[in-house]
Structure formats: C-alpha cells, structure tokens
Amino acid sequence: MTGKRKLTNKSSNLNRSSAGAPNTFLWGAVCVSVLGMGSFLAFSDAIKEVRRPFPEFHNAASVVIADDHVLLPQSATLREVMTPEELDMVGRNHMFSFMDVARQKRVISHSKAVIARYPDYAGAYATAAHSLSSIAIMMSDAGRAQVVLREAHAMLELALERDSEDPWTSSAEAWTAFGAGRLEEAKQISLQAYSAAEGDQCILIFHALILLFLGEFEEVLQVTQPISDVPEQGNPAIYGFAAFELGNYQSALDAFELALNRGVEQNAVRASFLAASYEAVGRHEEATKLVGEIKRRWPTFRPERVHAVFMTGISEDYGKRYLRLFQAAGWRSDT
Structure with missing residues (x-):
C-alpha cells in the first residue's frame, strides 16, 4: 500500500545544537552493542565529508560486491534476479553496527543502486535514510551533521511519498527525528513502527536504541x-x-x-x-x-x-x- 503522508517542514529543527538535542560526539557509543566496532573513539577520525563520493566498496564477510554497487549475498550470482525487497533486505542486514561509518556508506551506495533499479520501491529510500542519520548522529561537527541530516530527511520524504504505512519507513522517520534532537517525537514514532513491525529485528534494534539513549531502561x-x-x-x-x-x-x-x-x-x-x-x-x-x-x-x-x-x-x-x-x-x- 502506498501513502502520501507528508513530513512537516522541520528543517529548522535539524540544528542539533539546540537545547535538548544530544551531544553527538560519541553520543552513540553504547550502540556498538548491536554488532560491534573497534575503538569507539576511532570513528571520529574515520568520518570524512559525506558529500564526497562514497569510497569503493570493501569486501565484507556477508556480501560480495557487484559492479553496480549492489551488495549481494555470497550465495548469489550477478545473474540471479532479486526482487527490490530482497535487495533492500541485504542492505538492512548489512547496516549493523550502525557506528561503522564505512558500513553505512556501503549501505547508502547499495540503496541508491536499488533505487536506480526500482525507483518506486519505498524501502530502499528508508534504508538510506537510516544510514545517513546514523552517520550524522556520530559527527562531532554540528554543521556537517546538519548537511547529512538534510539528505536523510530528503530520502525519508521520498520513502513517505511511496509508502507512508510501511513500518520501516516509520522507523526511518523516528531515527531521523532522533538524530535531529526531536527526542519525544522519535520515541512515539518508533513505538508505532515497532508495534506494527511484527518482530522485524532491524526495527526492534532502532527502537531499543532510542529507548536506551533516553534512559528508558525498563522498556528496553x-x-x-x-x-x-x-x-x-x-x-x-x-x-x-x-x-x-x-x-x-x-x-x-x-x-x-x-x-x-x-x-x-x-x-x-x-x-x-x-x-x-x-x-x-x-x-x-x-x-x-x-x-x-x-x-x-x-x-x-x-x-x-x-x-x-x-x-x-x-x-x-x-x-x-x-x-x-x-x-x-x-x-x-x-x-
């Protein structure tokens, strides 16, 4: 089902230095609990200007690299026909730990390749919005983070235009709001996504992380x-x-x-x-x-x-x- 729920214009709220917005330098440190990373200080040195072209893909244990920047399972071949849902799920499963910047860039490039093939499929836009927001959350430079959040917001709007009722789209909306410091809004939207997701592990992780960062430990x-x-x-x-x-x-x-x-x-x-x-x-x-x-x-x-x-x-x-x-x-x- 497609939907046309439109995001309200909250570009002014992307300034994460406003009161109530989390400090972003190492703000997400405990999130490495999802699938791990090395030194949680190292990521600040690894983050480069996101507007520059994404680097060449690096081989990862769970994927092989296709010429068109689509991540494929090792069991797949380039000749296999995969649905947009299957391709997008490969990207979603590759995005944790969310603090791994190189991994997020691979997911974004993958999502853009899926979008090029299937421009009407909402999921890939939402996946890109998640990873862009993750990169922004980890940035110590508020100005650069704001630029990346704007791109995440743009991807989110495209996802909402295509399917506003998809829980994955709602999860992206929550994570983007969280990165922008709209914490209560993020919690409420994330709860809606989690409640509608029927056990989706990716949505569970993002919902749990939002609760954890807000100190809602019993709910976690x-x-x-x-x-x-x-x-x-x-x-x-x-x-x-x-x-x-x-x-x-x-x-x-x-x-x-x-x-x-x-x-x-x-x-x-x-x-x-x-x-x-x-x-x-x-x-x-x-x-x-x-x-x-x-x-x-x-x-x-x-x-x-x-x-x-x-x-x-x-x-x-x-x-x-x-x-x-x-x-x-x-x-x-x-x-």
Missing part, C-alpha cells in the same frame, strides 16, 4: 528480552546495557555472554560493561583479565566519555557507578 528490557534457545528473539547485547544500568549485574553479564555466543562481535564499550559486571558479582579475576584485553585491543578507549556524552540528560550517577566498577576491575585511564 521488555523490547529486547532474549530467549536463549531462540536466536531471533530479542537482542541480548542491548538488553545487557539496560540490565546493567538498572543494577542487575548478573542479568547483564548473562546477556553479554549470550550475545557473544550468538556471534555478536565484541567491542570496547560492551567489553568494558562486561568487565564491570564481572566485578560487580565478585568475579574479579575474569574482570581483570578482560580489562587487560581491552587495553591491548582498544588502547584509545576512554570509558569516562561514555555516559558523559551519550546520556547527557540522565543522572551522572549511572556513569560514576560504571566507572567505579570498571576501575575496581583494574582499569586506569592513564595507562
């Missing part, structure tokens, strides 16, 4: 509750962060370990929360060992910046508690 637990023998159920990585913030340390470390067992790539932020969880439940030796691994693998990691930046509207007590446990496990910021 409800959305991401994992079932150990049902891999497609919930999201244990995000669940672990919410459980930790609520002081449920055993539940947090169980969730983080489940995520690793499911093949979710480890990263500095989640590893640090896992170490803090080990320390909180008295498993000091494991906590200390993990701290040593973090120092070796992510030498630029700065845990003191996590809560101070991405949860600016939430009590600083959360960050102090995390740092106290992480330091008790052996972390020293001057090392």
Whole structure:
C-alpha cells in the first residue's frame, strides 16, 4: 500500500545544537552493542565529508560486491534476479553496527543502486535514510551533521511519498527525528513502527536504541528480552546495557555472554560493561583479565566519555557507578 503522508517542514529543527538535542560526539557509543566496532573513539577520525563520493566498496564477510554497487549475498550470482525487497533486505542486514561509518556508506551506495533499479520501491529510500542519520548522529561537527541530516530527511520524504504505512519507513522517520534532537517525537514514532513491525529485528534494534539513549531502561528490557534457545528473539547485547544500568549485574553479564555466543562481535564499550559486571558479582579475576584485553585491543578507549556524552540528560550517577566498577576491575585511564 502506498501513502502520501507528508513530513512537516522541520528543517529548522535539524540544528542539533539546540537545547535538548544530544551531544553527538560519541553520543552513540553504547550502540556498538548491536554488532560491534573497534575503538569507539576511532570513528571520529574515520568520518570524512559525506558529500564526497562514497569510497569503493570493501569486501565484507556477508556480501560480495557487484559492479553496480549492489551488495549481494555470497550465495548469489550477478545473474540471479532479486526482487527490490530482497535487495533492500541485504542492505538492512548489512547496516549493523550502525557506528561503522564505512558500513553505512556501503549501505547508502547499495540503496541508491536499488533505487536506480526500482525507483518506486519505498524501502530502499528508508534504508538510506537510516544510514545517513546514523552517520550524522556520530559527527562531532554540528554543521556537517546538519548537511547529512538534510539528505536523510530528503530520502525519508521520498520513502513517505511511496509508502507512508510501511513500518520501516516509520522507523526511518523516528531515527531521523532522533538524530535531529526531536527526542519525544522519535520515541512515539518508533513505538508505532515497532508495534506494527511484527518482530522485524532491524526495527526492534532502532527502537531499543532510542529507548536506551533516553534512559528508558525498563522498556528496553521488555523490547529486547532474549530467549536463549531462540536466536531471533530479542537482542541480548542491548538488553545487557539496560540490565546493567538498572543494577542487575548478573542479568547483564548473562546477556553479554549470550550475545557473544550468538556471534555478536565484541567491542570496547560492551567489553568494558562486561568487565564491570564481572566485578560487580565478585568475579574479579575474569574482570581483570578482560580489562587487560581491552587495553591491548582498544588502547584509545576512554570509558569516562561514555555516559558523559551519550546520556547527557540522565543522572551522572549511572556513569560514576560504571566507572567505579570498571576501575575496581583494574582499569586506569592513564595507562
């Protein structure tokens, strides 16, 4: 079903330095919980001017590269006919971790190639809007972020023109609003998308991230509750962060370990929360060992910046508690 719901003109609200908008430098750090990244500081150096041509694709484990910048599953060949929905789903499944800038650029290029083939299909516009908003969220330069958000907004409008009732389009609308600092609007639209999505994992992740960043930890637990023998159920990585913030340390470390067992790539932020969880439940030796691994693998990691930046509207007590446990496990910021 197509729809013509039109976005209200909120270009003035794209200025994310306005009151209430999240600080964007490392503002999304904990989101690496989805599928992981290396040092969460490194992305700021990796971000280049988005208006420049996207770089050549890099091979990734889940895809091969087609000449027309369409990502294809390894099992596919260039001769296979794929529907726009199938092509778009390849892009959606490639976009996590959302903090991986190169990955987002690949998804955007892929989406534009799908759009060139199937200009009436809404999903690819919405996918591009998600990835553009993700890049903007991670930018420390508010001016550059505003430019990227405008492009995300343009893609979103095209998606809405084609199918305003698609939950994926609504998810893109929520994520774009969130990147622009319209937090309550983002939460409400995201809830609508999640409620209509019938278990869509990509929509679940974006909804859970919005709730997590807003400090709605109990709601995050409800959305991401994992079932150990049902891999497609919930999201244990995000669940672990919410459980930790609520002081449920055993539940947090169980969730983080489940995520690793499911093949979710480890990263500095989640590893640090896992170490803090080990320390909180008295498993000091494991906590200390993990701290040593973090120092070796992510030498630029700065845990003191996590809560101070991405949860600016939430009590600083959360960050102090995390740092106290992480330091008790052996972390020293001057090392």
